[in-house]
Amino acid sequence: MIVYETKFSDLGKGYRGKVRDIYDFGRYLLLVTTDRVSAFDAVMPDPIPDKGFILNQISLYWFKKENNVPNHIITAEVSEFPPACQKYAPILEGRSVLVKKANPLPIECIVRGYLTGSALKEYKETGRVCDYRLPPGLVEGDALPEPLFTPATKARQGHDVNITYKEMVEILADRKLSEKIRDLSILIYKNASKIALKKGIIIADTKFEFGLVDGELTLIDELITPDSSRFWPLETYSPGGPQESLDKQYLRNYLISTGWNKNPPAPKLPKEIIVNLRKRYFEVMNRLLK
Ligand SMILES: Nc1ncnc2c1ncn2[C@@H]1O[C@H](COP(=O)(O)OP(=O)(O)OP(=O)(O)O)[C@@H](O)[C@H]1O
Ligand SMILES: [Mg+2]
Known part of the structure; x- marks a missing residue:
């Protein structure tokens, strides 16, 4: 259905x-x-x-x-x-x-283990990714020395904006809570990455959302899905360019190739794109859940 x-x-x-x-x-x-x-x-x-x-x-x-x-x-x-x-x-x-x-915290908690997407763009321009200075000579798809916590604002309308850790602390107005969600985000990412890797999936990056339920910090929304993460099949992983993907990147790449200006309404999708995207999502589920 x-x-x-x-x-x-x-x-x-x-x-x-x-x-x-x-x-x-x-x-x-x-x-x-x-x-x-x-x-x-x-x-x-x-x-x-x-x-x-x-x-x-x-x-x-x-x-x-x-x-x-x-x-x-x-x-x-x-x-x-x-x-x-x-x-x-x-x-x-x-x-x-x-x-x-929950009362959702107005922050997207992004953790990146590999260099790609907006982080790659920033690294190429500045040698940095958000708060972090990275070693020179990294190429697209490389594993980062350590997973990075790179928060963004959760915009009700329009695009999310990357912010520094300091800006996040200011928005939340709570240093302890900020530390907690940063450390938890990295821990959850590391634990999940190990599990996924054994099943042939690299979690290149992912996004968490937290909220408060009766004042208690709580993980909400969705967790490490192909909508909220970049998943790369391990068997074809090869840094130095774009990676095969088992996530929404396949759709983004198609949309970019059409020259769509990213303003709604979005274009109708060809059958082939729907079928291939569906295959990728199934592939992730099958690898993880079996
Ligand atoms: N336990 C919860 N309490 C309150 N709000 C929640 C909870 N879990 C998820 N949400 C919110 O529900 C919404 C989930 O819907 P959905 O994923 O479609 O939203 P979206 O973020 O607009 O879409 P996208 O995932 O494409 O960014 C999000 O706004 C999320 O913050
Ligand atoms: Mg969502």
């Missing part, structure tokens, strides 16, 4: 993210991961069949493994969702979770 958008009007007003439909149950949220895909902050008009299911399963896999910080998951069993949800069970099954409602 393809789920592009849900309209469960009897579950309340709801809120539509780029990828998730969210229904508010007071202290809880129902997060429905749809088959929508976004790139450059625009939602594509075509669904990627099964994508929502895949993202939800991958997130659940990591949430189960990660025990250094509480996470927002209450249950992924639809039968344990509030009674009003039950009639939507066939749509919700596999692609939705009931979570604790």
